[in-house]
Amino acid sequence: MIDPAPSAAALEVARLAKSFDGEAILRDVSFSLGRGELLVLRGESGTGKSVLLKCITRLIEPDAGMVCIFGTDAATLDAVEVRRRVLLVGQVPTLYEGTVRQNLEYPFSFKSNQHLPLPDGPSLLSMVGLSADLLDRPAAPLSVGQQQRLCIARALGLDPGILLFDEPTAALDPAAKVVVEETILRLNRESGRSILMVTHDVEQVRRMGARTLVLARGMVKETEGDAG
């Protein structure tokens, strides 16, 4: 496909606003995620980090502002198309009954994705450091860390340009947390994926060593890339 705007950022968020019941959660949020960049967003609990990610993926309609995906105004795309280009991986692994392979193929059963070729299971698993031997095993007995990596592999099957992670390690023990962090870093460094990762873990912010934004009082500000 011809890239309509080769110089555009992966994601450009401009003056985004969202209120619930008269309470402004996002007031004026603007930032950009460069192509191939890993960007970290932190903020206290309840400041609107998840709301922001949901506005970007159109799970919530913002009240005002604009989101551009590789130079295209997301408002001109349908929501399904937005969610194919920008994939959101949440805090808790969400798997379906069945095998690892069935989980990887699940998004391809959606009507809007049925025309797409089925993903290559072994290569998706290797991207997240899981063995291909798991493919025909049930997903349910996997450890939570393995389940979260399977969720990331499933997201990668649709080859999204942008990955959003909403506190992807919050449900994990310290060892599994580090493995998932390394998986995210590798996806960025080795496959050049554009990634926005939300966390409120300041130690994790340090370990990721990426440009960092802080969301507070409905606005984002840049920090020094450490916990400051």
Ligand SMILES: Nc1ncnc2c1ncn2[C@@H]1O[C@H](COP(=O)(O)OP(=O)(O)OP(=O)(O)O)[C@@H](O)[C@H]1O
């Ligand atoms: N659909 C909704 N309807 C009404 N209020 C909502 C809705 N979604 C979120 N909120 C409110 O918006 C605020 C921000 O919520 P959000 O989940 O984005 O916080 P967060 O920064 O992700 O917090 P945490 O770090 O705990 O995940 C909260 O006060 C929440 O109650």
Ligand SMILES: [Mg+2]
């Ligand atoms: Mg949240």
